[in-house]
Amino acid sequence: MPDNAVAPASVAEKIADIKERLAVPAFAAPMFLVSGPDLVIAACKAGVIGAFPTMNARPISALEEWFERITKELADAESANPGTTAPWAANIICHSTSKRFDEDFALLQQYKPEIVITALGSPKRVIKEVHDYGGLVFADVNSVTYAKKAVGAGADGLVLVSAGAGGHTGFVTGFAFVPAIRSFFDGPIILGGGIVDGAGIRAAEVLGADFGYLGTRFIATEESVAPESYRDMLVNATEEDIIQSAHFTGVPANYLKTSIIAAGLDPDTLKPRKDKSFDSRHDGPENNKAWKDIWSAGQGVRAVDKVQPVSALVKQLKAEYDIARAMP
Numbered sequence: 001m002p003d004n005a006v007a008p009a010s011v012a013e014k015i016a017d018i019k020e021r022l023a024v025p026a027f028a029a030p031m032f033l034v035s036g037p038d039l040v041i042a043a044c045k046a047g048v049i050g051a052f053p054t055m056n057a058r059p060i061s062a063l064e065e066w067f068e069r070i071t072k073e074l075a076d077a078e079s080a081n082p083g084t085t086a087p088w089a090a091n092i093i094c095h096s097t098s099k100r101f102d103e104d105f106a107l108l109q110q111y112k113p114e115i116v117i118t119a120l121g122s123p124k125r126v127i128k129e130v131h132d133y134g135g136l137v138f139a140d141v142n143s144v145t146y147a148k149k150a151v152g153a154g155a156d157g158l159v160l161v162s163a164g165a166g167g168h169t170g171f172v173t174g175f176a177f178v179p180a181i182r183s184f185f186d187g188p189i190i191l192g193g194g195i196v197d198g199a200g201i202r203a204a205e206v207l208g209a210d211f212g213y214l215g216t217r218f219i220a221t222e223e224s225v226a227p228e229s230y231r232d233m234l235v236n237a238t239e240e241d242i243i244q245s246a247h248f249t250g251v252p253a254n255y256l257k258t259s260i261i262a263a264g265l266d267p268d269t270l271k272p273r274k275d276k277s278f279d280s281r282h283d284g285p286e287n288n289k290a291w292k293d294i295w296s297a298g299q300g301v302r303a304v305d306k307v308q309p310v311s312a313l314v315k316q317l318k319a320e321y322d323i324a325r326a327m328p
């Protein structure tokens with residue numbers, strides 16, 4: 001590095017800077033067929049990190065439009081109110097079966113999201129390039145074994161998907177998961193799985209995490225691209241309506257039983273799928289398209305009591321978080 005060059009910010013400095021820009025230390029977690037640019041932009045403007053899976057934008061030209069729109073609208077928001085716009089994050093599937101990886105990743109490098117969240121595969125595929133442009137790589141993991149591998153591969157932070165999470169769920173409770181990771185990793189930790197309110201976000205911090213990662217709470221927002229009937233089903237559901245199954249993708253995920261019944265299946269007799277398919281939009285068994293027809297939610301679903309704008313939800317999370325933080 002030349003003598004007069006500014007040293008690149010450390011991971012800790014970047015995290016401190018990001019926290020300064022948030023209303024509440026949380027992510028609107030990326031969700032297949034749920035998160036799009038409206039949700040990401042609204043989340044970042046409201047003060048939580050907005051994230052979306054690149055696979056949600058199809059064809060690839062749509063991904064470019066999404067990246068373009070998100071970067072432009074957030075830059076405008078930031079110049080209108082400096083220091084108040086949260087960063088956005090792109091979620092990329094790193095599994096070897098992902099046909100879109102190369103194209104999506106090439107485009108991602110042009111738009112340089114501050115945070116890249118890797119899922120379903122080693123973060124190794126993206127680390128060098130994301131670091132080269134100054135971004136952070138957070139690896140989504142659901143076990144200590146995967147967490148150690150991700151840290152070994154050079155991930156900057158870990159998204160701990162714990163028991164009760166929507167989507168491809170975790171199995172370890174956050175109460176055990178966070179301390180298990182903290183015993184060998186002092187970088188940023190993001191905890192997901194059943195966090196439903198601001199107190200939960202604060203609880204994640206008390207455990208030793210840096211951010212909460214909320215998916216299910218953001219499905220029933222006006223800006224999500226979830227169909228209205230899905231959002232309504234969430235409003236009426238409780239934890240008893242959630243079933244875990246590996247039937248649709250070959251990997252255990254949490255689903256709304258009612259959506260399985262509506263698709264003509266018996267939730268109690270579903271057998272695990274033998275192969276893995278992470279994009280069952282086109283090839284689910286019995287022609288049901290997981291995520292599109294079979295809807296996912298986590299155990300925190302009872303907290304979803306209405307469809308509301310992202311700004312109102314974040315305002316509520318912040319009020320709850322502030323109360324929890326002020327507790328002696």
Ligand SMILES: Cc1cc2nc3c(=O)[nH]c(=O)nc-3n(C[C@H](O)[C@H](O)[C@H](O)COP(=O)(O)O)c2cc1C
Pocket residue numbers: 029030031032033034053091118119140161164165166167168192193194195213214215216217295296297298299300
């Ligand atoms: C409908 C739905 C789709 C999801 N799709 C993805 C995805 O495409 N990529 C990913 O990394 N995580 C995905 N997730 C997991 C979330 O990012 C997050 O880990 C989880 O929702 C957190 O748990 P919670 O739902 O209890 O808040 C999905 C979750 C849901 C509910």
